Amino acid sequence: MSRPNQEQGQSDEDYRMEVHRLQKMMNNMSCAQQQRPLGLQDFSVSHALGKGAYGNVYRVRNNRDGKDYALKQILISSKNEGIPQSVLREITVMKHLAKKNHPNIVGLKSVFHIVDEQCGILKINMIMEKCDWDLHTFLRNIPRTIPEHQARHVTAQIVRGLDFLHSHSIVHRDLKPQNILLNRDQTVKLADFGLSKEHSNTTAFTTLVVTLWYRAPEVLLQSYYTSTIDMWALGCIVSEIYSRQPLFAGQDEAQQLTDIFKKWGTPTGKDWPSESVIDPKSYPIYKRKSLQELNRHMSPLAMDFVDKCLSYDRIKRISARAALNHPFMKPPVMRRVLQPLHANNK
Ligand SMILES: Nc1ncnc2c1ncn2[C@@H]1O[C@H](COP(=O)(O)OP(=O)(O)OP(=O)(O)O)[C@@H](O)[C@H]1O
Numbered sequence: 507m508s509r510p511n512q513e514q515g516q517s518d519e520d521y522r523m524e525v526h527r528l529q530k531m532m533n534n535m536s537c538a539q540q541q542r543p544l545g546l547q548d549f550s551v552s553h554a555l556g557k558g559a560y561g562n563v564y565r566v567r568n569n570r571d572g573k574d575y576a577l578k579q580i581l582i583s584s585k586n587e588g589i590p591q592s593v594l595r596e597i598t599v600m601k602h603l604a605k606k607n608h609p610n611i612v613g614l615k616s617v618f619h620i621v622d623e624q625c626g627i628l629k630i631n632m633i634m635e636k637c638d639w640d641l642h643t644f645l646r647n648i649p650r651t652i653p654e655h656q657a658r659h660v661t662a663q664i665v666r667g668l669d670f671l672h673s674h675s676i677v678h679r680d681l682k683p684q685n686i687l688l689n690r691d692q693t694v695k696l697a698d699f700g701l702s703k704e705h706s707n708t709t710a711f712t713t714l715v716v717t718l719w720y721r722a723p724e725v726l727l728q729s730y731y732t733s734t735i736d737m738w739a740l741g742c743i744v745s746e747i748y749s750r751q752p753l754f755a756g757q758d759e760a761q762q763l764t765d766i767f768k769k770w771g772t773p774t775g776k777d778w779p780s781e782s783v784i785d786p787k788s789y790p791i792y793k794r795k796s797l798q799e800l801n802r803h804m805s806p807l808a809m810d811f812v813d814k815c816l817s818y819d820r821i822k823r824i825s826a827r828a829a830l831n832h833p834f835m836k837p838p839v840m841r842r843v844l845q846p847l848h849a850n851n852k
């Protein structure tokens with residue numbers, strides 16, 4: 507395979523090594539799972555489930571076992587600077603997590619690739635368990651507010667998934683409704699680990715994490731962050747589960763911070779991240795609104811939970827482990843089938 511982009515600082519040899527490493531990793535995985543590694547010829551493609559930054563996600567049927575799966579196909583063209591870090595990271599993280607088989611993390615069955623030498627395209631195929639909806643689609647298709655017990659049941663599973671990730675030193679970093687998958691039987695699975703990153707206690711200094719509306723203030727303020735950035739995102743998501751509207755919705759990073767400050771109050775001295783290079787004086791002092799004012803659909807217990815997720819102080823912000831013991835996590839579970847009226851499942 508020819509090297510994609512000579513100007514980007516990677517040698518032919520580097521790129522070949524990178525592809526070789528990926529091939530070895532995928533072959534090991536496929537061989538461990540069945541006699542002959544799975545290939546595209548084993549699947550019939552049904553329809554698209556979603557669009558990704560590097561490719562698409564399809565619903566497919568495995569002709570060997572007759573079951574339906576989701577195929578995430580990542581296309582890496584020769585114009586790319588080698589294999590993007592986010593792709594390598596997603597495969598590594600999902601492969602690592604697949605061994606543990608957690609009920610709230612989307613399962614990866616197999617990974618294989620096709621190299622189109624002539625077109626210089628590497629197609630990476632990830633075969634995952636297929637879910638019925640993502641939370642974004644689900645929330646926009648239900649006719650009325652989600653019942654309290656379902657909101658709690660969904661949240662509890664997200665927290666269990668996050669606790670599992672964080673206990674394995676993995677920060678999701680892109681937690682948002684589109685990356686939370688949902689099934690008719692009410693099971694919830696976290697997906698899309700393209701921005702996940704194995705972390706030590708504190709990592710830092712990149713703003714290219716967590717999609718804007720769910721992005722924690724310390725990330726927007728270019729400060730250090732920890733796994734609790736996923737808990738800030740969760741606070742925003744729980745509010746959205748009730749209102750079906752984003753809590754903070756800026757169009758760019760500056761607007762996002764302003765929207766947070768206008769609604770949640772400008773952080774005072776001790777809440778302003780000390781490592782931030784941004785001067786707190788550059789923002790007007792806004793008074794904090796109550797959650798009741800911001801979202802009248804939430805129950806008092808949900809408000810207490812969201813309040814603890816949205817602490818400006820990342821040390822005081824509730825961790826996924828502590829969240830497991832919050833009373834909001836202990837719903838009187840009524841098992842009902844999730845069924846948005848206007849959406850067919852995928
Ligand atoms: N296992 C699955 N079952 C059902 N639908 C899925 C599944 N995986 C992904 N999808 C759908 O496809 C969409 C895009 O998938 P995904 O989030 O993995 O891609 P992406 O956001 O572009 O990822 P990346 O950042 O790696 O490019 C999801 O929001 C969801 O609607």
Ligand SMILES: [Mg+2]
Pocket residue numbers: 684685698
């Ligand atoms: Mg996604």
